[in-house]
Amino acid sequence: KTRVLTGITTSGTPHLGNYVGAIRPAIAASRAPDAESFYFLADYHALVKVAEPARVQRSTLEIAAAWLACGLDPSKVWFYRQSDIPEIPELTWFLTCVAGKGLLNRAHAYKAAVDRNRAEQLDDDAGITAGLFMYPVLMAADILLFNAHKVPVGRDQVQHIEMARDFGQRFNHLYGEHFTLPEAAVEEQVATLPGLDGRKMSKSYDNTIPLFAPRAELKKLIAGIVTDSRAPGEAKGTEGSALFQLYQAFASSEETATFAQDFADGIGWGDAKQKLFERIDAEVAPLRDKYEALIAKPADIEAILRDGAARLRAQYAAPTLARLREAVGLRDLS
Numbered sequence: 001k002t003r004v005l006t007g008i009t010t011s012g013t014p015h016l017g018n019y020v021g022a023i024r025p026a027i028a029a030s031r032a033p034d035a036e037s038f039y040f041l042a043d044y045h046a047l048v049k050v051a052e053p054a055r056v057q058r059s060t061l062e063i064a065a066a067w068l069a070c071g072l073d074p075s076k077v078w079f080y081r082q083s084d085i086p087e088i089p090e091l092t093w094f095l096t097c098v099a100g101k102g103l104l105n106r107a108h109a110y111k112a113a114v115d116r117n118r119a120e121q122l123d124d125d126a127g128i129t130a131g132l133f134m135y136p137v138l139m140a141a142d143i144l145l146f147n148a149h150k151v152p153v154g155r156d157q158v159q160h161i162e163m164a165r166d167f168g169q170r171f172n173h174l175y176g177e178h179f180t181l182p183e184a185a186v187e188e189q190v191a192t193l194p195g196l197d198g199r200k201m202s203k204s205y206d207n208t209i210p211l212f213a214p215r216a217e218l219k220k221l222i223a224g225i226v227t228d229s230r231a232p233g234e235a236k237g238t239e240g241s242a243l244f245q246l247y248q249a250f251a252s253s254e255e256t257a258t259f260a261q262d263f264a265d266g267i268g269w270g271d272a273k274q275k276l277f278e279r280i281d282a283e284v285a286p287l288r289d290k291y292e293a294l295i296a297k298p299a300d301i302e303a304i305l306r307d308g309a310a311r312l313r314a315q316y317a318a319p320t321l322a323r324l325r326e327a328v329g330l331r332d333l334s
Ligand code: TYM
Pocket: 005, 006, 007, 008, 009, 010, 017, 018, 019, 020, 021, 022, 042, 045, 138, 139, 142, 143, 151, 152, 153, 154, 155, 156, 157, 190, 191, 192, 193, 194, 200, 201, 202
């Protein structure tokens, strides 16, 4: 069986980037007959980004409801909260002890933080936590613990998966073939979905469109997407247009070709935004109704998550950690 695994950090409200980069491809992959899927809420990772307990809890609920609304079937895939699996932080330590510090120095998120400090003439590491620095090791533990083959993600996560391969390989070299080396699965069309301002859609840029924004808010947000100043009747380029890229992520190739022709024919930005709104809403509206029903019953979601984690620990996480403890020379706890 092909094991497919992915997670979303519980630091905010799920947005269209999470949906096209991770949720939609992951649900599609989970329906393949030979797939065994692992989808989880990365709440340990959230602690790197936010120190707001209520926000982490709310986000966990929202992201869990989003997965379920988008069609995840918890009786067919492993669906769990990262912090319900204590074997993950334990494996993180084993991997920390084989991870090259030099490799971690080159991680994009850490380097970007250092660059911001340099731009402000601060010490390189001013305000940077060891948690941010170690982020890729925790993520490697998520992936390697379950010997995932494929990890559906947006392009921003590819470097982390390469690091997971590196740490897994070093561990295998030292202790024997314990880990499968994972591969990123990136959908080229939607690898980096732009946000309202044209930069990558991201919680940290505050330019996101929430996946389940009510219809009126969705329309209003779409009206605010950046465009150039070309008037109706003037031909418009699709290259580098956030509006066009968003449309493409939600449309068939025929619809996208028609939309490109509209651009060439000089469609007005207001009309183009209306078309984009209708396309996104057509896909999201049925999911939004399910989401509203699910989020109203947090206790049901909690029960699903606890049950998923309990079964997953018993079947995979605990026996795997027992083997790994033995492999590195630690006492058997059973
Ligand atoms: P996170 O929470 O930032 O994002 C979750 C997923 O959404 C994708 N994504 C995007 N894809 C396309 N365009 C965008 N604008 C966009 N924004 C976000 C991300 O690529 C990701 O697939 N470290 C991870 C969570 C994680 C994880 C893992 C993922 C923890 N452990 C193990 C895979 C495997 C993160 O912060 O993703």
